[in-house]
Amino acid sequence: MIPFNKPYLTGKETQYIEQAVRSGKISGNGQFTQKCQQFFEQKYGFKKCLLTTSCTDALEMTAILCDIQPGDEVIVPSYTFVSTALAFVRQGAKIVFADSQVGHPNIDAERLEPLITPKTKVIVPVHYAGMACDMDKIMALAAKYNLLVVEDAAQAIDSYYKGKPLGNIGHLAAFSFHETKNIISGEGGMLAINDERFIHRAEIIWEKGTNRAEFFRGEVNKYGWVDTGSSFLPSEIIAAFLWAQIEHLDDIQERRKKLWNLYHSNLLGFENLTGLGLGFELPNIPDYATNNAHMFYLVCHSLEERSKLLAHLKGNGILAVFHYLSLHSSEFYKKMDNSARILKNCDTFADCLVRLPLFYELTESDVKHICDTITTLKK
Numbered sequence: 001m002i003p004f005n006k007p008y009l010t011g012k013e014t015q016y017i018e019q020a021v022r023s024g025k026i027s028g029n030g031q032f033t034q035k036c037q038q039f040f041e042q043k044y045g046f047k048k049c050l051l052t053t054s055c056t057d058a059l060e061m062t063a064i065l066c067d068i069q070p071g072d073e074v075i076v077p078s079y080t081f082v083s084t085a086l087a088f089v090r091q092g093a094k095i096v097f098a099d100s101q102v103g104h105p106n107i108d109a110e111r112l113e114p115l116i117t118p119k120t121k122v123i124v125p126v127h128y129a130g131m132a133c134d135m136d137k138i139m140a141l142a143a144k145y146n147l148l149v150v151e152d153a154a155q156a157i158d159s160y161y162k163g164k165p166l167g168n169i170g171h172l173a174a175f176s177f178h179e180t181k182n183i184i185s186g187e188g189g190m191l192a193i194n195d196e197r198f199i200h201r202a203e204i205i206w207e208k209g210t211n212r213a214e215f216f217r218g219e220v221n222k223y224g225w226v227d228t229g230s231s232f233l234p235s236e237i238i239a240a241f242l243w244a245q246i247e248h249l250d251d252i253q254e255r256r257k258k259l260w261n262l263y264h265s266n267l268l269g270f271e272n273l274t275g276l277g278l279g280f281e282l283p284n285i286p287d288y289a290t291n292n293a294h295m296f297y298l299v300c301h302s303l304e305e306r307s308k309l310l311a312h313l314k315g316n317g318i319l320a321v322f323h324y325l326s327l328h329s330s331e332f333y334k335k336m337d338n339s340a341r342i343l344k345n346c347d348t349f350a351d352c353l354v355r356l357p358l359f360y361e362l363t364e365s366d367v368k369h370i371c372d373t374i375t376t377l378k379k
């Protein structure tokens with residue numbers, strides 16, 4: 001069976017973990033944490049980074065930093081992972097779901113303005129598959145209505161919008177290092193802060209509402225409870241693992257892009273002519289976006305055709321998967337808001353999108369085999 005994902009180990013993970021253990025400092029905010037944070041700050045120009053135990057945690061920190069109060073509205077795409085919305089719901093926000101674009105799972109920036117009300121506080125664009133949302137339009141709306149922008153960059157490490165690193169455009173951003181992402185630490189994430197106003201408070205929220213980080217830097221002579229917060233910081237063991245991945249970032253990106261391009265060139269021209277007699281669309285990369293090869297996906301023409309394709313691939317030893325279910329029709333959200341919403345494009349991606357296996361150790365012949373299974377083989 002070709003798995004959907006296989007976490008890639010660069011080879012140095014256990015060595016760095018051992019180094020962390022032997023150093024005698026295995027709780028958070030030690031040397032490996034600081035090395036990782038500095039790397040991202042320097043490479044992508046974030047004003048400040050804080051490693052977190054997940055992207056979900058980083059998003060929860062953004063909801064606290066944006067000072068979400070009960071009744072505040074937050075605009076979130078419906079085609080996204082639960083955490084994008086849940087982080088704000090936990091602070092009492094009302095989620096206003098936005099639709100995807102016609103040919104792309106990303107939020108449709110052209111149709112956002114009518115969703116803004118006097119209660120709107122934040123817009124959360126999600127860079128699906130590591131491909132940028134139209135950030136100029138979103139930032140212009142935010143400036144016009146005095147809103148904050150939190151980029152959900154869970155999938156978007158090392159990807160760019162008009163030359164700017166993703167996660168560096170909104171006021172705040174959240175990344176994931178979950179084992180399915182390009183660089184990983186099992187579970188893991190990061191808050192990136194671009195608006196300096198948030199830096200001081202973020203560090204406190206990160207450290208259980210205390211000013212312990214300042215104390216450890218010798219800036220205050222005792223630390224105590226000064227704000228809300230939680231234990232958002234990961235242990236040094238996680239950071240040591242992540243450092244081994246960071247050292248191989250370029251190599252990992254190159255390999256993933258090579259496999260992505262191989263998928264694309266093997267499937268191009270077969271959109272209407274698969275062995276199963278069904279059609280699909282290839283991913284569409286907006287001209288303002290780069291592709292970090294986080295994901296290779298196809299969009300089938302119907303739910304039935306997608307089910308047929310997934311079953312066909314599984315029958316041939318290939319594990320492909322679908323992705324998000326529309327959040328606006330989820331069981332949990334409907335308990336809060338049962339008004340019938342129609343977000344047609346989102347529902348299309350929920351019904352029709354297929355993710356093909358993509359991981360560092362996938363071979364060229366695996367990709368060829370998967371493409372042949374889609375384009376030529378009959379059941």
Ligand SMILES: Cc1ncc(COP(=O)(O)O)c(C=O)c1O
Nearest residue numbers: 054055056081083154176178189
């Ligand atoms: C868009 C998006 N946001 C947030 C998350 C949550 O990430 P994590 O698992 O690191 O909490 C995910 C998970 O895949 C995601 O796809």
